[in-house]
Amino acid sequence: MIRNRGQIGICSAALFILLACGIVSTARAGPSFALMNDPEAAGGQTSSGTLDSEFDEFEGFDEFESEPAPPVFDPLVGYNRTMTRVNDRLYFWVLKPAAQAYGAVLPEFARQCFSRFFKNLGFPVRLVNTLFQVKLKGAGVETLRFGVNSTVGIVGFFDPAKKWMHLSPYEEDCGQTLGYYGLNGGFHLVLPFFGPSNLRDALGRVPEFFLDPVSYYIPGAFAVRVVNRTSLHIGEYESFRKDAMDMYILFRNAYKQNRKKKIEE
Numbered sequence: 001m002i003r004n005r006g007q008i009g010i011c012s013a014a015l016f017i018l019l020a021c022g023i024v025s026t027a028r029a030g031p032s033f034a035l036m037n038d039p040e041a042a043g044g045q046t047s048s049g050t051l052d053s054e055f056d057e058f059e060g061f062d063e064f065e066s067e068p069a070p071p072v073f074d075p076l077v078g079y080n081r082t083m084t085r086v087n088d089r090l091y092f093w094v095l096k097p098a099a100q101a102y103g104a105v106l107p108e109f110a111r112q113c114f115s116r117f118f119k120n121l122g123f124p125v126r127l128v129n130t131l132f133q134v135k136l137k138g139a140g141v142e143t144l145r146f147g148v149n150s151t152v153g154i155v156g157f158f159d160p161a162k163k164w165m166h167l168s169p170y171e172e173d174c175g176q177t178l179g180y181y182g183l184n185g186g187f188h189l190v191l192p193f194f195g196p197s198n199l200r201d202a203l204g205r206v207p208e209f210f211l212d213p214v215s216y217y218i219p220g221a222f223a224v225r226v227v228n229r230t231s232l233h234i235g236e237y238e239s240f241r242k243d244a245m246d247m248y249i250l251f252r253n254a255y256k257q258n259r260k261k262k263i264e265e
Contacts, residue, residue: 074188074252082191084248090193091237099230110151111228113157118225119169120149120156124211134178138170145169171262174204179263188252196255 123146130138145161186199244250
């Protein structure tokens with residue numbers, strides 16, 4: 001009696017295993033299981049042919065495979081990385097301390113006034129580039145802004161054109177104008193003190209130097225403008241770079257995307 005029960009138990013276990021195997025096979029095969037039981041549904045194709053064709057779809061498939069990133073033309077990568085580190089040190093060792101000392105002497109209200117003053121003086125650069133890009137509305141807005149802010153705004157220390165008339169400046173430069181006419185940015189180039197750039201935008205700085213009164217009409221004004229602007233944005237550079245695995249790649253990609261967006265606007 002006990003032996004019969006043991007045999008029954010063994011048979012039951014074997015049957016259970018067979019059923020389990022059948023269920024697993026069904027789950028794996030999916031639609032192919034129905035096709036194996038109904039050759040006509042397979043269009044006359046045998047079950048082995050159906051299975052082979054289904055597995056062929058996944059041949060060579062890698063779950064973790066991704067498209068390789070296109071190579072970046074960066075012939076000056078060695079120099080650029082070095083200059084990125086130099087500029088980074090200059091910021092923390094020279095520019096930031098100078099801006100903090102400057103901010104401790106001048107209240108934020110006064111620094112905002114100087115920021116608007118320098119923005120107003122940049123009118124020739126923006127006007128010429130809006131005209132070259134045939135942005136006539138932008139040229140008109142820039143001209144009106146300059147007239148209002150230079151008079152009512154007391155040589156640009158205030159910005160009534162933006163506050164009262166809702167006229168914002170058109171941030172255009174010579175590099176954007178060259179891009180507007182289809183000139184590619186070329187290879188990446190990190191400039192001393194100025195930071196990330198490219199060949200096109202670096203060349204665009206030459207005519208900008210002669211268009212910007214701050215560059216050569218007011219001695220020392222360029223340094224004051226840089227320190228004043230930095231004093232109003234301390235912490236932004238640090239926040240941007242703090243989690244970067246590769247600071248140079250981060251700056252290069254961010255600069256490229258930002259310039260592309262501005263040119264397309």
